[in-house]
Amino acid sequence: MMEKKLALVGNPNIGKTSLFNQLTGLNQKVANFSGVTIERKSGTFSAGNQMYDLVDLPGTYSLIPKSKDEEIVARQILEESQRPDAVLVVCDASNPERNLLLFSQVADLKIPVLVALNMVDVAEERGILLDTQSLEKWLGCPVVAINARTGKGLNELKAAIEKAKIPDLQIFNPQAVFSDNSTAEIHDFAHWLSLQSGQEYQHTESETAKTDIKSLQQARETVYRYKKIKEGMAAHHIVQSRERGNEFSFDRWALHPVWGYLLMLGILIVVFEAIFKFSALPMDWIELAFGHGIALLEQALPDGILKRLLLEGILAGIQGIVIFIPQIAVLFFLIGLMEESGYMSRVMVLTDMLMKKMGLSGKAVIPLVSGVACAVPAIMSTRSMAGSRERLIAIFVTPLMSCSARLPVFTLLIGMLVPARAAFGPLSLQGLSLFGLYLTGLLGAIATAMVLNRLMPEKGRSTFVIELPPYQYPLWKNIWISVYQKSMSFVLEAGKVILAISILLWFLAGFGPGEQMETAYNQSLETSLASGMQRAEAEQIALSRRLESSYAGLAGKWVEPVLKPLGFDWKIGVALLTSFAAREVFVGTMSVLYASGSEGETEMLKTRMLQARNPDSGSPVFTGPVVLSLLVFYIFAMQCMSTLAVSYRETQSWKWPLLQLFYMSGLAYALSAMVFQLSS
Amino acid sequence: MPLSELAPGSPALFLSCSSQAIYPKLADMGLIEGSTWTVIQKMPFHGPLVISNGSSRISIREEDARFILMQKTA
Numbered sequence: 001m002m003e004k005k006l007a008l009v010g011n012p013n014i015g016k017t018s019l020f021n022q023l024t025g026l027n028q029k030v031a032n033f034s035g036v037t038i039e040r041k042s043g044t045f046s047a048g049n050q051m052y053d054l055v056d057l058p059g060t061y062s063l064i065p066k067s068k069d070e071e072i073v074a075r076q077i078l079e080e081s082q083r084p085d086a087v088l089v090v091c092d093a094s095n096p097e098r099n100l101l102l103f104s105q106v107a108d109l110k111i112p113v114l115v116a117l118n119m120v121d122v123a124e125e126r127g128i129l130l131d132t133q134s135l136e137k138w139l140g141c142p143v144v145a146i147n148a149r150t151g152k153g154l155n156e157l158k159a160a161i162e163k164a165k166i167p168d169l170q171i172f173n174p175q176a177v178f179s180d181n182s183t184a185e186i187h188d189f190a191h192w193l194s195l196q197s198g199q200e201y202q203h204t205e206s207e208t209a210k211t212d213i214k215s216l217q218q219a220r221e222t223v224y225r226y227k228k229i230k231e232g233m234a235a236h237h238i239v240q241s242r243e244r245g246n247e248f249s250f251d252r253w254a255l256h257p258v259w260g261y262l263l264m265l266g267i268l269i270v271v272f273e274a275i276f277k278f279s280a281l282p283m284d285w286i287e288l289a290f291g292h293g294i295a296l297l298e299q300a301l302p303d304g305i306l307k308r309l310l311l312e313g314i315l316a317g318i319q320g321i322v323i324f325i326p327q328i329a330v331l332f333f334l335i336g337l338m339e340e341s342g343y344m345s346r347v348m349v350l351t352d353m354l355m356k357k358m359g360l361s362g363k364a365v366i367p368l369v370s371g372v373a374c375a376v377p378a379i380m381s382t383r384s385m386a387g388s389r390e391r392l393i394a395i396f397v398t399p400l401m402s403c404s405a406r407l408p409v410f411t412l413l414i415g416m417l418v419p420a421r422a423a424f425g426p427l428s429l430q431g432l433s434l435f436g437l438y439l440t441g442l443l444g445a446i447a448t449a450m451v452l453n454r455l456m457p458e459k460g461r462s463t464f465v466i467e468l469p470p471y472q473y474p475l476w477k478n479i480w481i482s483v484y485q486k487s488m489s490f491v492l493e494a495g496k497v498i499l500a501i502s503i504l505l506w507f508l509a510g511f512g513p514g515e516q517m518e519t520a521y522n523q524s525l526e527t528s529l530a531s532g533m534q535r536a537e538a539e540q541i542a543l544s545r546r547l548e549s550s551y552a553g554l555a556g557k558w559v560e561p562v563l564k565p566l567g568f569d570w571k572i573g574v575a576l577l578t579s580f581a582a583r584e585v586f587v588g589t590m591s592v593l594y595a596s597g598s599e600g601e602t603e604m605l606k607t608r609m610l611q612a613r614n615p616d617s618g619s620p621v622f623t624g625p626v627v628l629s630l631l632v633f634y635i636f637a638m639q640c641m642s643t644l645a646v647s648y649r650e651t652q653s654w655k656w657p658l659l660q661l662f663y664m665s666g667l668a669y670a671l672s673a674m675v676f677q678l679s680s
Numbered sequence: 681m682p683l684s685e686l687a688p689g690s691p692a693l694f695l696s697c698s699s700q701a702i703y704p705k706l707a708d709m710g711l712i713e714g715s716t717w718t719v720i721q722k723m724p725f726h727g728p729l730v731i732s733n734g735s736s737r738i739s740i741r742e743e744d745a746r747f748i749l750m751q752k753t754a
Contacts, residue, residue: 061708095735098710128735215700222707248720248737255721255730349739353727356741362728463744465705468730468737 003044003051005083006161007076009106010090011099012059013342013469015118018148019090020056021481023158030485039383047158055084061098063105064196064218069384074193077109086112086164090148093123093130094470096238100229101222103139107167108189113141114164116157120145127243131236138236140168149475171228177221192221247470254346264350267343268369271334275373275404279326286326290319308510309503317502320582321495324374325487327404331373332486333479335366340474345466352464358446359453361385361464364394368445371401372438375643376494377486379650387462393452395650396660399643400445402438402635405583409634410437412587415606417627441635444667493649494642501581501641505552509578509592512550521546547592552578566633566669567626567676569614576639583639625680629672637668681752683729684745688719692750699747702740706748709738716753 010016020028024043041056057076058069065071076082087106091099106113117132136143142160146153172189186192196218233239253259294311301307338344348362355364363385370378378398385391402410414433423429511517524545528538547553556574563573571593579586587602594608612621638644638661647657686692694715697703710733711717720737721730728739740748 062704064704064708066705066708098736101708101710215704218704219697219707222704223712226707226710226712248732251720251730251737255723257724345739349723349728349730352739352741353723353725362739463701463705464728464739464741465702465709465744466739467709468739 003053004085006052006054007084007087008054008056008090009073009077009087009102010059011061011092011095011102013467014059014090014092014095014099015148016056016059016090017478018475019116019118019146020054021477022148022151022154024054026481026484028481028485030489045158047161050162052161054088060102062102062222063109063193064222077106077111078190078194084111086114086161088114088116088161088164090116090118093117093120093145094126094128096128096130096233097226097229100233101225103167104169104171104225104229105189105193107139107141107169108172109193110166110170110188110190112164113167114157114160115139115141115143116148116153117143117145118148121147121152126247127241129240129242131238131240134236135238138169138232138238141165169232171225172221173224177224178217247472248468250471251346251468254343255349260346260350264347267338271331271369272372274334275327275331276407278330282326283323286319286323290315290322309506312510313503313506314499316506316588317499318495320502320584321491321498323584324404325491328373328377328490329483329487331370332377332483335370336479336482337474340472340479342469342471345468348464348466349468356462356464357453358397358449359393359456359462360390360449361462362466363464364390367394367398368401371398371403371445374403374405374490374494375399375401375640376646377490379643379646380489380493382650389456389458390462392651392656393449393456395647395656396452396663397445397449399638399640399660399664400441400448400636402441403583403640405640406437406634408584408587409579410434410631412590412602412606413627413631413634415602416610416622417624417631437631437635440632444636448663493646497642497645498582502585505578505581505585508552508555509547509550509589512554516549517546520549544593547574565673565676567623567629567680569621571621572630576633576637579639581641583634586634586639623680625676628679629676632675633668633672635668636664636671638664681750682746683717683719683731683740683748683750684742686719686750686752688722690752691716691718691754692752695749695751697748699744702744702747706738706740710736711738711748717750 008016008020020041020043023045025045027045028041028043030039030041043054043056045052045054055076057073060070060073062070063074063077065074077084077087089103089106091103103113103115115135117130117135120130120132123130132143132145142163142165144153144157144160146157172192174186174192178186186195196214254263256263294315297307297311297315301310335344338347344366347365350362351365352362355361358364364382366384367378367382370381375398378401379395382391382394382398385394411434414430414437418430418433421429423432521542524542525538528541529535533541552574553570555577556570556572559573559577560568560570563569563576568576571590574593575586575589578589587605590609591605594605594612609622610620613619614621644657644661647660648654651657683692694711694713694717696713697706697711706712715733717731717733719729720732722742723729726742728741729745730737730739732738
């Protein structure tokens with residue numbers, strides 16, 4: 001039997017995602033709507049003998065397009081090729097007028113409709129009593145009372161799908177709404193809607209004098225709809241009683257001018273702490289598992305180039321991807337918690353003042369906070385931002401937030417520079433230094449956004465209009481599905497780039513021109529052994545000589561003159577080049593270059609690096625100024641191919657990723673040089 | 681008077697909005713002629729306002745709220 005196509009439409013924050021998850025479970029696919037980078041979630045389920053393909057359209061208040069998200073909704077229903085067999089409109093029972101606005105627009109498209117009236121039981125508890133039967137009679141299409149959180153009414157809803165029909169309620173009336181002459185040419189609502197292109201409205205200089213006819217028409221059409229809906233609801237006695245609930249009462253604290261900010265600060269600190277605390281253990285497990293796996297394969301497989309490629313290129317690359325999943329999962333779990341409970345939109349209100357100064361709005365909180373884990377999913381989360389200008393600024397500055405890949409580098413370098421002493425209370429000097437690095441990154445992001453805000457052509461001020469949903473207990477199923485999908489998108493998006501680069505680096509570090517590498521290795525080994533050194537240590541040193549003669553080593557020497565003003569030698573140069581795939585590769589490369597055995601032993605690496613002497617002058621390589629300069633470099637430099645790839649995908653042009661690359665690397669170079677010159 | 685100057689706690693009727701950038705958006709959310717709204721909270725340093733009509737809460741920037749005309753009831 002043919003699969004029938006069903007579109008899911010509804011206001012934001014009313015349980016649309018919950019219903020989608022209830023109906024489809026994990027039978028979900030995440031892709032993009034063709035031509036735009038807006039997530040398209042679809043899933044299948046069966047009702048009776050019929051299979052349905054359900055498309056979850058972005059949450060919207062209206063079909064009249066005012067942002068990219070909303071344009072998609074109208075297009076998916078209107079376009080011939082996309083046209084669903086029926087539309088499932090989710091309505092929130094505690095806010096019937098606003099939800100029926102969207103319903104009435106869908107109804108006017110003359111397409112079979114079915115209404116899922118969500119949270120009727122909860123609305124009743126809050127004191128809003130609806131007459132579902134009268135509503136069904138008035139609208140002229142099936143209305144099923146459900147609770148998307150508990151799953152109540154789901155079977156009835158499934159059974160009613162085949163009864164979906166074009167509603168009797170038709171509101172669109174151009175003669176009543178539009179005064180200009182064009183009304184004669186408007187056939188129906190679908191036609192009028194297609195004339196409302198998805199342009200972005202911006203404030204103009206003389207606001208009152210120049211009022212756009214289109215936006216005025218749109219507002220007038222909406223007002224007319226509301227009027228008709230109110231009349232209809234009164235005539236059909238839809239609302240039996242309406243009292244005020246207390247589902248917003250926490251706002252007294254959350255939005256308090258003093259306590260609100262303190263609470264937010266506290267929650268953000270907890271989020272920050274949790275990313276590291278909760279992910280430390282699973283990260284250890286992953287390291288252990290890969291260590292064991294590689295050791296097993298090392299013995300089981302026959303020696304040869306393929307074995308080296310598998311172990312040192314491919315598996316090392318996969319480990320470099322998998323190791324970040326715990327941090328990303330923890331972060332998106334916490335962000336999901338904040339979104340599900342309704343608190344996230346309060347954070348947007350609290351931060352909007354600061355964000356406005358950077359040309360952003362409170363909505364930029366999500367990408368900036370996510371950036372602490374990984375810029376890749378953070379940049380993908382900018383999709384919900386309305387203005388393209390605001391979105392570009394957010395994409396541009398997000399990689400300046402210190403991500404989890406910088407952490408191993410920071411930890412190593414701080415350990416070399418700052419003594420492990422307590423500062424005050426539970427805070428250590430090293431911990432404070434780490435906090436300082438994150439703060440520097442944040443300040444860099446803020447300053448950059450402010451500069452961009454000045455430089456970028458402005459079509460007018462940006463706007464910020466958001467709904468604050470009622471607080472509710474989070475639905476774990478929704479959070480888990482979101483965590484799973486975000487982690488998968490990281491693995492697929494960033495993962496393939498990290499893997500590819502890691503294979504390339506394996507080649508560059510494992511091969512060199514002619515026989516130079518083998519000669520260097522053998523010579524070093526002979527000399528060391530002749531001087532009475534242990535075999536294991538001699539081999540480590542020989543490996544480092546070998547790397548020196550590889551393509552990667554040669555490249556490091558080649559860039560050394562350029563890095564001189566920063567205080568970096570060729571070994572650091574090699575590590576900078578290899579860590580271009582992902583920043584944490586810096587530590588692994590240093591371990592090889594300083595012959596300090598396996599990657600896990602950072603203590604040994606730290607000692608080796610501190611002992612290192614310049615072969616010409618005999619002075620230490622890693623002096624205070626050099627380490628400081630390196631820290632500054634890693635705060636600012638765009639050492640991440642995956643971020644560039646995602647920036648390209650999200651902006652659909654190379655202009656932005658290239659600007660990011662040159663700006664961030666240039667800034668890192670200049671600031672590192674400055675810090676090095678001033679401190680030495 | 682403009683919504684931006686309304687004191688928190690006292691309900692007011694929505695009269696009109698003279699900004700084309702936000703009017704259609706506000707209308708979608710139910711800020712239409714004849715609807716009653718109350719300012720719940722004004723964030724410090726001219727930050728955004730939070731307004732409520734009983735069933736939903738909306739946040740608008742103060743600078744945008746200047747374009748919205750309200751009439752105090754009672």
